[in-house]
Amino acid sequence: MSDAKAHWWFVGPALILMFLILLMPIAIATVMSFTNYSLGNPGADWVGIDNYVKIFTRSTYAKMFGATFRYVFVVVPLSVGLGLGAALLINSTRRFGDFYKTIYFLPVMAALIAMAIVWEFALHPTIGIINSTLETGCGTFLESWDWYANGCERSFPLWLTDRDYAIWTVAFIGVWQGFGFNMVLYLAGLTSVPRELYHAAEMDGARTSWERFRLVTWPMLGPTTVFVVTITFIRSFQVFDTVEAFYPQGGGPSKSVYVMMFAIYEKAIQQNLMGIGAAITVVFLAFVMFLTIVQRWLVERRVHYA
Amino acid sequence: MSAISLQAIKKSFGKTNVLAGIDLDIRDGEFLTLVGPSGCGKSTLLRILAGLEAPSSGSVMIGGKTVNAVRPADRNLAMVFQSYALYPHLTIAQNMMTPLRLRDLSFTERLPIIGPMLAREKYRKLQHQVQETAKVLRIDPLLDRKPGQLSGGQRQRAALGRAMVRKPIAFLMDEPLSNLDAALRIHMRSELAELHRSLGTTFVYVTHDQAEALTMSTRMAVMMDGHILQLGPPDEVYNNPNHIRVAEFVGSPKINLLPGELDTSGYVRFGDTVLSRISAPGSAISVTIGLRAEHLALVEPSDASALQGRVAYKENLGSDLFLHATMKDGAQRVVIRATPQEAATVSVGNDISFARKRGEAMVFGQDGNRIGLADIVPDSMSEVA
Numbered sequence: 001m002s003d004a005k006a007h008w009w010f011v012g013p014a015l016i017l018m019f020l021i022l023l024m025p026i027a028i029a030t031v032m033s034f035t036n037y038s039l040g041n042p043g044a045d046w047v048g049i050d051n052y053v054k055i056f057t058r059s060t061y062a063k064m065f066g067a068t069f070r071y072v073f074v075v076v077p078l079s080v081g082l083g084l085g086a087a088l089l090i091n092s093t094r095r096f097g098d099f100y101k102t103i104y105f106l107p108v109m110a111a112l113i114a115m116a117i118v119w120e121f122a123l124h125p126t127i128g129i130i131n132s133t134l135e136t137g138c139g140t141f142l143e144s145w146d147w148y149a150n151g152c153e154r155s156f157p158l159w160l161t162d163r164d165y166a167i168w169t170v171a172f173i174g175v176w177q178g179f180g181f182n183m184v185l186y187l188a189g190l191t192s193v194p195r196e197l198y199h200a201a202e203m204d205g206a207r208t209s210w211e212r213f214r215l216v217t218w219p220m221l222g223p224t225t226v227f228v229v230t231i232t233f234i235r236s237f238q239v240f241d242t243v244e245a246f247y248p249q250g251g252g253p254s255k256s257v258y259v260m261m262f263a264i265y266e267k268a269i270q271q272n273l274m275g276i277g278a279a280i281t282v283v284f285l286a287f288v289m290f291l292t293i294v295q296r297w298l299v300e301r302r303v304h305y306a
Numbered sequence: 307m308s309a310i311s312l313q314a315i316k317k318s319f320g321k322t323n324v325l326a327g328i329d330l331d332i333r334d335g336e337f338l339t340l341v342g343p344s345g346c347g348k349s350t351l352l353r354i355l356a357g358l359e360a361p362s363s364g365s366v367m368i369g370g371k372t373v374n375a376v377r378p379a380d381r382n383l384a385m386v387f388q389s390y391a392l393y394p395h396l397t398i399a400q401n402m403m404t405p406l407r408l409r410d411l412s413f414t415e416r417l418p419i420i421g422p423m424l425a426r427e428k429y430r431k432l433q434h435q436v437q438e439t440a441k442v443l444r445i446d447p448l449l450d451r452k453p454g455q456l457s458g459g460q461r462q463r464a465a466l467g468r469a470m471v472r473k474p475i476a477f478l479m480d481e482p483l484s485n486l487d488a489a490l491r492i493h494m495r496s497e498l499a500e501l502h503r504s505l506g507t508t509f510v511y512v513t514h515d516q517a518e519a520l521t522m523s524t525r526m527a528v529m530m531d532g533h534i535l536q537l538g539p540p541d542e543v544y545n546n547p548n549h550i551r552v553a554e555f556v557g558s559p560k561i562n563l564l565p566g567e568l569d570t571s572g573y574v575r576f577g578d579t580v581l582s583r584i585s586a587p588g589s590a591i592s593v594t595i596g597l598r599a600e601h602l603a604l605v606e607p608s609d610a611s612a613l614q615g616r617v618a619y620k621e622n623l624g625s626d627l628f629l630h631a632t633m634k635d636g637a638q639r640v641v642i643r644a645t646p647q648e649a650a651t652v653s654v655g656n657d658i659s660f661a662r663k664r665g666e667a668m669v670f671g672q673d674g675n676r677i678g679l680a681d682i683v684p685d686s687m688s689e690v691a
Contacts, residue, residue, distance in 0.1 A: 199358050200391035204468070205379045205408035215404065219395040 026285065033279035038272045051279035063255045064263045064280075067167055071259055072236040074171040075178060080228055082175065083182025088217070090183070091190045101187070104180040112177055116245035119173055123159040131156040160246055163253035170242055170257050177242075178235060182228050189224030193217060226299045233291050237284065240265065260284050309334045310355065310476060310508065315364035317350055317532075324350050326532040327364070332476075333525075337502045337509040341519035342529035343555065348512045349480055351529070355510065356478050357381050368475065379408075384469035388481040390461045392453040398464045399436055399449040405472045406432045439471045442501075459490045466501075476508035483518065495521050516556045520544060528552045550670040553596050559621075559628055562602070562640040566595040566669070568677070574669050579611060581667055583679035593677060594670045599628055599643040601666040604652075605659050612659040615640060617652055631658060 033051055037044035055061045090100050107115065122129050138152035151157070159169045197216045206212045240261035243252070250266060251258030260280060268277025310332040317325040324347045332338050340348040353359040355366060357378035365372050373381055384405075392401050407416055410432065415425040422429050440446040443463045453461055462482060469477055483491045483498075499522045502509050513519055519526040520540045527537040536543055536552045547553035553561045566576040568591050572584040576595055605612050615631030618639070627649040629642045642660050644652075652658060669677045 194389065194391065196387050196389050196391040197393065199356075199378075200385070200387060200393075201404075202358065202378045203356065203383065203385045204405040207377070207379045207408075211408065215393065219393065222395065 029278045029281050032274055033282050035275050037274040039274055047275065051276045054276065055279055055283060060255060064258045064260060067256060067258050068237065068260045070167050071171050071174065071239055072233065075174040075236045076229065076232050078175045079179040079182055080232055082179040083228065084186050086179065086183040087186035087190060090187065104183050107177045108180040112241045113245050115177065116242050120160065120246060123169065125158045161253050163256040166252045166256050173242055174236065174239060178232065182232060185228050186221065186224060189221045193220040230292055230295055234288055237288055309369065311367040312355065313365050313367065315351065315354060315361045317354060317362050324532055328534060330527065330534065332508060332510060335506050335508055336524040337511065337522055339511045339513060339519040339523035339526040340529055341513055341516055341526055344514055346529040347532045348529050352478050352480055352510060352512045356383055356385050382475050383478055384474035385478040385480065386465050386469050386482045388484055390465040392461060392465055394453050397450050397452055398445065401464060402436045402439060402468045402471045403432060405468060406435060409472060435471055439467050443467050458486050462486060462494065476510060479509065479511045481513055498522055517558060528555060547668065548676045550594060550674040553668060557598060559599050559641045562597045562599065564595045564597065564638060566593050568593045582664055583681050585677050585679050591672060596668040596670060597662055597666065599641040601663050602640065602642040602660050603663060604642065604644050604648050605661045607659040609659060609661055611661045613661065614657060614659055617654050617656050617658055620654055
């Protein structure tokens, strides 16, 4: 009877949607990554793993991986650490807590593309506020620092256009923009730490705040940290808008800021090379998947969910 | 030596006064219970003693020294919390080890991996201490589990173990049994009392349950609205309450309170009944007569001093039966204790007769304070009623 089929009506819509909007695009991208398809072409040739071979042999893509990993491994630890630090500080103040929260959260709310323009001005080699501020320090004790002395003698770095500095500058902006979000997550996590545990720690003889942090705060924030680190990793891998805003013409000085998202955009959209674009996408997905799995596996064993 | 003394402790949160000048001397080795309804300030007092809260004024002395400025970690008191407050990410053994680690090991000795290698002997000693304590509490098979894997009773023991392991000068307990189910709670009462006897350490125990206070303590302090109304051994507090609110709070079922009058010659009357003991002669006032359920007994209707009532509810506890009776058409309600045999023929709706046992009634004045009664000297006795 129709009863026997009723379950399909319950799970059907969810299954169809999941298949249509989640699984199918990934499948199509995977298939496409083995072809040389271009948008508008009637057909495409099967090129096997050619696209992947290119990704892992050509120097452009080596630079892509270099830029991506530099960015990720600077932004993740710094924005998680600063987020936690800011959350702990705000949590410990009685007054102005909301004020600080708002300030640190502002960069998260602001559109990064608009902020990029502001940063571009600030970092401008001649009219930018950063370098002109640095110049006022010339002639003081700061010159005993070699780097500073060099800057005074010749000029301070061209932050955004020097290939030795560009990726770190972009990463700095990524940290500036991202840590407020982590701070909010950590603040939420801190509210769920039972106050009695701190009292128990105090009675047990935890005299310094470091001891209380090690004994109570950090372990109790375990679940929050898993979430924060995962989400920050994924967001850092996805960095695109700053790069696009600063370097619309392809990846910064000698492609030192050629991050994966930008590579996908450049290949697939700008140059209409769908095949290679899809291949980078698949590699990107694999990275994110791998990191997520490693992290869950690593942390799940140690994290306590109360 | 390690006696604890609280002197003129006052505490207010904003405009709310929680403690209104508490003086309390806790003797070395006693089991002192602070009991009172919620909001009476008993937990606050305990937390002030622990140092987790600072008093607005007054001083806390431990072993003759004022410790107001000493932080909780340095007062050498141990506390058992209502929620147990075990560290959820540590095993029971690690939980119990924590106070020892933090007190007995230096910073380098506490470092992971290197620490245990540097101070192998010390670690062995601490682990031995944990094992010993666990054996006393019979939680040694649970040492490798985490708090989340334990039942309420086991967690309670683990929290107790964490407090016991380092031999503090006093145990402070903040309603440690209130998260347990009824049967376990009653069982833990006797265990705690036994533990107190075998350890000989001072226990300061906070509860809102008068039964816990009566069953376990050496002395109990009944607190209301930031005052200690009565401090004494449980027997004395139960049998000889000095205030009507103490009488009402302590004892289950609640004490029966009947409106009465005190006449100028010092006799107390309730309707036609006159109590045999008298107070000092004075002006006539209205008083409240308190009679516990066990001070009333079923009698034949022919008894001269009998009161009449109608059974509204029969509360059967197995060994005892409490008859809730209404008097004067529901204006008054009393509870009478009876044995199952006596009450076998009584059912709800029946009229019953009951009488007080002589010499047990307590009389409270309008301000709630107890009015002392004395037996009448035999020669002046004249039958009044």
